[in-house]
Amino acid sequence: MDDCLNYEQTQLFSNLFLDYINQKSSVSSFYNRFPNLQNFAAQIQDKQSQYNQKHRAVLVDVLNKQYQDFETSKQTQNHINQLSQSNTFTITTGHQLNLFTGPLYTFYKIITVLKTCEQLKTQYPDFNFVPLFWLASEDHDFEEINHFHFKDKTISWPKKASGAVGELDTNDLKSVFETFEDTLPKTQLAEELKNLFKQAYLKHKNLSEASIYLYNQLFGSKGLVILEPNHKKLKACFKNQIRTELLEQITYKEVTQTSEHLKSQNYHEQVTPREINLFYKDNNLRERLILKDNKFFVNSTQLEFSKDEILNEVETHPEKFSPNALMRPLYQEVLLPNLSYVGGAGELAYWLQLQSTFEAFEIPFPMLQMRNSALLFSEKTKTKLDKLDLKVADLFQSTIDLKNQQVKKISKIDIDFTPQKEHLSQQFKALYKLAKQTDKTFLNAVAAQEKKQHNGLNKLEKRLLKAQRRQLADQINRSVKLQDKLFPKQNLQERIVNFSELYLARGEGFIEFLYENFEPFDFSFSVLKLKTNPKSLNQSFVSN
Structure with a gap:
């Protein structure tokens, strides 16, 4: 790792998340254990004693059928087989089925899970740890994933x-591939990318199968297990929990109470519960269930x-009931060891609303682990930063704060009016x-005059700063241009940039680079310098 920042330094994360990462007492009632290596011992005991071991056989059976049409690595198959053993546990992440994996942070999630399992095996050699990627295939927010x-x-x-996105057919993705x-x-790495997209989306019938193929190609060699939970x-x-949710509305009651507790601690709730937190799912349909007049x-x-009809539907067709954002975590933890x-950060914030819900359903609450985060840049970018005297x-x-900082740094004129303001205050002491x-x-008149003159100095300082920004525009704009490059659309790089840009620069080596540099229990924001693959002729964001 080249460098790292505290999450506070980024100025981009909520107080709830920051206080959680810093283990502040104001957040302690919203989770069970903080994720460090030592705490996994107690978590293993809890899960081992409370997990329904019968689910293991079902899980392994479904995974084997799911993978039968895919080339499965030895590592992944070994992990699937281990799931039938009572000393095997999962470390899980998940994501929506974004087209071509979506933003970089999806990779960061997966690599954090892989590294966590590796470190846990070293710490607890008597147990097995399986890295699992949960496909959010039942989501229906197509606009969030279609690009x-x-x-x-x-x-x-x-x-x-419409309906669950994982079931969408891919027969009209040829035009997207051509775009x-x-x-x-025209490079070898670009050909590899094109082939990856083509094999995933043009050779598989729906979005779930395409996503399984894609993530399996990218991470199968490291033993990642991908689960399609829509089965x-x-x-x-999950039938017992579905019935309880329909009849007792536990999630609504518990999350509402927790949200009030969050608000009392000056935090914001991430997700608002509904009376019933389930959807009814059928062909091209996924709509929420509403309870009204006992129907x-x-x-x-x-x-x-009716009540009897809905319970019969749960018994005979449990696949037609789809959890929403607040019940999906419960489904995951019921199903998986x-x-x-x-x-x-956003995901962990809504998980922090759920501990009491898990307690009510008598399901162990998992530890909540922040994925690795990173800003990636090239050697060339580092040179530019040094020339501009930027960290x-x-x-x-x-952007405006960056401009002002750079103006003050490079201007030959002293823009800081602090000495003048202090001198003015000294003069007014005598008047007081x-x-x-x-x-x-008269005393009020003196105070008003002091305020007026301080305001005047502040305005002059701002006008001088503005004038210097105009005069030094070329130099200032170079800093802004660099910021725009590393923060596309004024957002974190990891939330916008797709892995394909990195692949064009380094090929599959960029996964190894991240794997080597990420530390899953560090909980800081990484700043990493990439070297461009000399075999690549591409000029991507990492080489500009």
């Missing part, structure tokens, strides 16, 4: 979609069920002594 960013372009899938193909340079046998393991209605349809969930931390500021010998109206 990815490549350099300055957005590659989109123009499709009208992507046209943007790529009747898996949902059958269950499927929103935006004519479907309705899981110890910790690896996610981003990477400087670039996390707003005089004013105290007269009446209150």
Whole structure:
């Protein structure tokens, strides 16, 4: 690792997340154990004693069937086999089925999980730890996943979609492939990328299968196990919790109470619960269930069920019940022998609303582990930073703050009016002594005049700063241009940039680079310098 920043230094994360990472007492009631290597011993005991071991056989059976049409690495197959053993546990992350993996942080999640399992095996050699990627295949927010960013372009899938995204057919993705193909340079690494996209999306019938192929190609050699949870046998393991949610609305009651507790600690709730936190899912349909007058209605349809009818539907067709964002974590933890969930700051914030819900359902609450985060840049970028006398931390500021900082740094004029302001305050001290010998109206007049003159100096300081920004615009704009390059769309690089840009620069070696540099229990923001693969002719973001 070249460098790292505290998350506070980035100025981009919520107080709830920062206080959690710093283990502040104000957050301690919202989780069970903080994720460090020592705490996994107790977590293993809890999960071992409370997990339904019958789920292991179902899980292994479904995974083997899921992988039967894919080339499975020895490492991944070994992990699947180990899941049948009572001394095997998972470390899980998950994500939406973003087109071509979406933003970089999806890779960061997976690598954090892989490294965590590796370190746990060293710490606890008598147990097995399986890195698992949970496909959010039942999501229906197609607009969030139907695109990815490549350099300055957005590659989109123009499709009208409804229902669970994992079930979407991929037969109209050829035009998306052709658009992507046209943007790529003529290099060997670009050919590899094109083939990866083609094999994933043009050779598989739906988005779930395409995603399994893609992540398996990229991470199968490291033993990653990818799970498609939208399966009747898996949902059958969750029937008891589905019934309880329908009849007792536990999630709504518990999350509402926790949200009030969060607010009392001056935190914001991440997700607002509904009375029933389940969707009804069928062909091209995924709509929320609504309880009204002792009947269950499927929103935006004519479907309705009595209490007995809905319970019969759960018993015979559990696959038709789909958890929302607040119940999906429960489904995951009921199904898996899981110890910790690896996610981003926003994800962990909504998990922090759920501990009491898990207690009510009598399911162990997992440890919540922040994924690794990073800003990647090239040697060439490092040279530019040095020339501009900039530190990477400087670039996390707003653009206007960065401009002002650079103006003050390079201007030959002293823009800081602090000495003048202090001198003015000293002059008014004498006037205050005089004013105290007269009446209150004169004292108020002196105070008003002091404020007016300080305001005048502040305005002059700002005007001088603005004038110097204009005069030094060329030099200032170089700093801003560099910030724009490393923070596309004024956002963290990892939330915008797609892995394809890195692949063009380094090939599969960039995964190894991240694997070597990420430390899963460090909980800081990494700043990493990349070297461009000399075999690549591409000029990507890491070489500009």
